[in-house]
Amino acid sequence: MTHISLGSTLFTYSLLDEDGSIQQIFNNDGQVVNLPPLGHFYTLSNTTTLNVKERFIPFAEKYFLGDLDDFNVDDNVFMKDEIKAILTKHLSTGELLVSTNNPKYIKAFILMYMVYIKEDISHKLPDQLIFDHMDTKIGYAVSIESMLLNNTIGTKDNLLDLIYASGLVLKDNDYKKLRITTQGERILPAIQKSLKLELPLKSYFLLCQLHEDYVQLSLHQVVTASTSEEKEQESIIVQDEIVAIPNIYDSLCESMWYNLVQNSSLIELCEMHNTSDKSKILDLFSSKTKKEFFIILGVHISDNVLQNNPGAQSKSDTYVVKLNNSCNCKVHFTTADIIDISCTPVLQDIACTLYGSLLNKELFGNYMNIDYLFSFIRFSSNPQLQYAFSRILEEEADDFNLELGIDTCCLLVPELFSQLIQPVIAQRPLCYKDFKIGALQQVSISKFETMNYLEDNETLNRGDNIYQHFSDTCLYLEYAFKNQDVDVPSAQIPEMKT
Numbered sequence: 001m002t003h004i005s006l007g008s009t010l011f012t013y014s015l016l017d018e019d020g021s022i023q024q025i026f027n028n029d030g031q032v033v034n035l036p037p038l039g040h041f042y043t044l045s046n047t048t049t050l051n052v053k054e055r056f057i058p059f060a061e062k063y064f065l066g067d068l069d070d071f072n073v074d075d076n077v078f079m080k081d082e083i084k085a086i087l088t089k090h091l092s093t094g095e096l097l098v099s100t101n102n103p104k105y106i107k108a109f110i111l112m113y114m115v116y117i118k119e120d121i122s123h124k125l126p127d128q129l130i131f132d133h134m135d136t137k138i139g140y141a142v143s144i145e146s147m148l149l150n151n152t153i154g155t156k157d158n159l160l161d162l163i164y165a166s167g168l169v170l171k172d173n174d175y176k177k178l179r180i181t182t183q184g185e186r187i188l189p190a191i192q193k194s195l196k197l198e199l200p201l202k203s204y205f206l207l208c209q210l211h212e213d214y215v216q217l218s219l220h221q222v223v224t225a226s227t228s229e230e231k232e233q234e235s236i237i238v239q240d241e242i243v244a245i246p247n248i249y250d251s252l253c254e255s256m257w258y259n260l261v262q263n264s265s266l267i268e269l270c271e272m273h274n275t276s277d278k279s280k281i282l283d284l285f286s287s288k289t290k291k292e293f294f295i296i297l298g299v300h301i302s303d304n305v306l307q308n309n310p311g312a313q314s315k316s317d318t319y320v321v322k323l324n325n326s327c328n329c330k331v332h333f334t335t336a337d338i339i340d341i342s343c344t345p346v347l348q349d350i351a352c353t354l355y356g357s358l359l360n361k362e363l364f365g366n367y368m369n370i371d372y373l374f375s376f377i378r379f380s381s382n383p384q385l386q387y388a389f390s391r392i393l394e395e396e397a398d399d400f401n402l403e404l405g406i407d408t409c410c411l412l413v414p415e416l417f418s419q420l421i422q423p424v425i426a427q428r429p430l431c432y433k434d435f436k437i438g439a440l441q442q443v444s445i446s447k448f449e450t451m452n453y454l455e456d457n458e459t460l461n462r463g464d465n466i467y468q469h470f471s472d473t474c475l476y477l478e479y480a481f482k483n484q485d486v487d488v489p490s491a492q493i494p495e496m497k498t
């Protein structure tokens with residue numbers, strides 16, 4: 001399984017039993033060694049910009065811009081070395097960087113990134129999982145952050161083409177299967193397990209992922225019931241929205257700064273400023289100091305507060321950071337101070353955006369029965385803050401519901417997203433069903449009627465909507481119809497192992 005987001009690229013591989021349970025996990029940490037996340041290279045704002053070493057441009061021109069069907073890296077040592085130099089050597093080595101908005105380079109860079117992952121993985125796989133080992137059944141599950149996909153190569157199909165071209169997965173091989181999901185799709189079973197919930201059939205829930213500068217709001221509808229044999233339910237996304245928010249680091253620093261200006265009790269003044277001269281004190285809160293403090297505090301929050309540091313200080317230990325770069329004034333605070341002063345107002349603002357979307361007719365205001373709103377904090381990897389964050393968000397939800405007479409139950413999923421998608425021994429991986437019986441998709445009635453005779457696909461009829469697990473046979477059939485070619489392959493699709 002590969003999980004690609006702006007902040008991290010993780011890769012895990014596991015061996016499954018006959019029934020799909022994980023028997024063995026080969027790497028626990030999930031890190032792809034030495035590979036910086038794509039967020040180091042892309043800036044996504046109104047337009048997408050690729051920031052990369054200058055040597056990438058002629059390299060891409062020569063190797064990555066041709067027909068994907070002819071693309072091949074296999075024995076090209078120069079290419080492999082060059083890819084490594086562009087991706088893994090630190091960006092601040094003094095080498096010239098270029099920024100480009102050109103879609104062809106933006107796409108070529110993703111292809112190069114996938115080639116690196118393929119090369120990196122192939123050195124680490126145990127013998128029985130080597131790519132060209134023909135009769136080992138391997139399922140490749142790739143999950144990607146929607147924001148990243150939408151703003152670089154656009155669609156899952158484009159990513160599929162790039163992954164096949166990279167050689168990571170062999171195309172047209174019944175033993176190797178590739179499934180691409182966006183992060184948050186197929187997550188319902190993990191949420192159910194975490195929160196011990198059964199959801200009513202046909203009910204809706206809103207999944208909110210809180211990132212550093214945006215929230216992703218995905219409205220899901222529950223399409224399978226929980227039964228005694230099958231507790232896990234399935235859902236499909238009916239509406240997906242990305243809403244920009246002010247950068248979380250800026251907001252956290254802004255709140256702390258505003259507090260310091262009002263109340264300087266956290267500041268230990270230096271000799272120069274420790275005076276009764278009011279103008280000197282006022283001078284301390286200059287825009288220059290503010291700018292410097294934002295950088296100092298931002299780094300501190302990123303390294304010490306939102307990071308998962310097993311050896312980190314406890315909530316009551318005091319941190320000391322400089323107020324600016326030009327004098328010796330210092331700010332003393334604890335993690336509890338950061339939560340109270342910075343996190344609380346910032347999360348309250350975000351909560352307004354989330355809960356407000358339930359009323360906003362342009363977002364989800366037209367849906368009556370949204371039973372649950374589940375949130376994931378994606379901007380923090382520190383599990384110790386989850387409790388404080390959930391308290392803030394849930395208190396805000398109570399006020400909101402009371403005030404507006406809404407009865408959507410708003411919960412922060414207690415685990416971090418990365419913990420929830422981690423493989424667990426003796427449990428099925430989240431994407432297992434996708435490989436076993438195909439991905440759940442909504443189909444139109446006319447298409448359904450023509451495909452109805454395919455017996456190996458479980459069909460779920462829900463009033464006007466028909467959902468079907470698309471196995472590869474079905475996908476092929478759909479493709480064949482589009483191309484006026486009605487030959488249906490009769491070969492059995494082998495059961496997959498991830």
Ligand SMILES: [Zn+2]
Nearest residue numbers: 270273327329
């Ligand atoms: Zn000072």
